[in-house]
Amino acid sequence: MAGKRRGRGSSVQQQQAPQNKRRGPCRAPREPAAFAKSTGCEPEIPHEKLSIAQAQRGTPAHRPVRVYADGIFDLFHSGHARALMQAKNVFPNAYLIVGVCSDELTHKFKGYTVMTENERYEALRHCRYVDEVVRDAPWTLTTEFLKKHKIDFVAHDDIPYTSAGSEDVYKHIKEAGMFVVTQRTEGISTSDLITRIVRDYDVYVRRNLQRGYTARELNVGFINENKYRLQNQVDKMKETVRTVEEKSKHFVYRVEEKSQDLISKWEEKSREFISNFLQLFGPDGAWHVIQERSGRMLQALSPYSSPRGSPSSSPTRQRSDSPDSSSASASPPSSPSSPSSPKNGTRSSLKSTSTYSGHVK
Template identity: 85%
Template sequence: MAGRRRGRGNNAQQHQAPQHQRAGPRGSQRKPAAFAKSTGCDSQTPHDKLTITQARRGTPANRPVRVYADGIFDLFHSGHARALMQAKNVFPNTYLIVGVCSDELTHKLKGYTVMTEDERYDALTHCRYVDEVVRDAPWTLTTEFLHRHKIDFVAHDDIPYTSAGSEDVYKHIKEAGMFVATERTEGISTSDLITRIVKDYDIYVRRNLQRGYTARELNVGYINEKKYRLQEQVDKMKETVRTVEEKSKHFVYRVEEKSHDLIHKWEEKSREFISNFLELFGPDGAWHVIQERSGRMLQALSPYSSPRGSPSSSPTRRRRSLSPYSSSASPSQSSSFLSPPPSPSSV
């Protein structure tokens, strides 16, 4: 039965079927699927037995092929939906009937479920591939059940399903030529989902305590409740410390980045200052050029001193040197020049 074996995902092929195959009865696409009547199908259309070859050709033309798929469908997931998609698309014109086992039967033969039977029934009515849902479906399909619901074929994966003392509960369906195989999707199943929850049990309990569930609702004792709340506080503290560390790292990184920028700018300014200094005061710098030009100008403006006995000593230069204001004149000469002329009476 589809969905009965939680340990292996209920599977369907990944590809999408053509539009004409995916489009079932208009009502199943626009509103939830109907629940089957306990009395079975009340259609007055003749229900002749079909072969798989006839069904694949799209016959009979006066009615769809009625395909049945059953299971537990606990924690309805994509593996379930893909299996039902295959069952819906197995023939060109298919009416898909899905049987869901009750809680009482499932707990007796399979095990405890997470969802109640009403929740599982309702989940199936909202699957787009389902046309009709049979509540309290039987574990083993009887001939009377198949006739009552006018079932043409039964869809399930081809792996033998051992249950209720039988090596394969679908053995008689296969022998009657009424079985069509679907494929299973690996990596997703109800058991896988439950295993994830059990594996991370403490995390989910702490999450629900934080969301307002009581320890009693979660079936958690007083000591475990205190332990979980303490773990929550420790995790919050760790998160705070981690946040502070991240901010500190970011701050240090910013400081280092700024320091590198400042050092880089300082190096650039230093090189610029040294270059300007050398350009001004270096051997070929502007300062030496200015000094050299200034020296040349001073030499050009100042007179040259002539050596003694030089032919260039003209009488004019000599007279200038003997002038009363010349510093080279002797003191007696200077005084004679500076003394007044004798009066006539003294002559």
């Protein structure tokens, strides 16, 4: 089974090989770009010179347009990647070759780099738009170099690049009709990045000291090292104070929020309590209605007695209360026609008889 699978795989490769050959060189996205051979490009078919019009119309799959872009590419950033993307897509079928200058040439004509040449080579190899990398590329392109790598066109921005005693190192390329223009990305460049590092030098030194780098590795003296460490301690204390302040603010905010919630609930309950109190004990409340009804019931069950000294509405109650009082002051003189009880009539008749008998004597 394993042998059959290998046989099928090899047959598929044999069938696909001509197609890949027709399509031209290609690489899998998971593989980095290849380095250019020291002997240069050796195409299987003769390399014919292309015009821009022919390249723009599209070339056969087995004959891609070989576009060359060179540079230093220190601190590889998005501006570099966008320029290479434009160079890769300037023609429908393009094979992008990128030349990277060595440290020796760069330090001689431009200045010191942050990244070494091997780091810059590897950064370019892993860019998705690059098909091939030329190490130790020349500072000025010569005819021999262009023929050696079978380069059809050179891609770069149109700003004259003055270097190595020349007003524009791409002048002869432009005159030969081999120059294609790419656009620079504003706001990002290697010089801008280095300027940021120099401007914030103290910040980056302090950060790297915190990360474990030694003062010797950072080329920092003893006094500056202690100064930076002291500043780190001060910043740490400030951060602690800021954290405590934020937590206290959050705590105060929560207390205020809860207090406002309690006050609103208390106001709501107090309004409800006052409303219930007025409904119960107000002028028209249920309590007064209950008192009035209970008073009527008590009066009906047990009428109130008249106070002393006030005229009595009941002759019987007054006589029972004051038996010794005279009949003249207690009640009006009885007339023959006024109703009276038999006992009272007998007592009054006896009194009148005794009085009359005394008078006779």
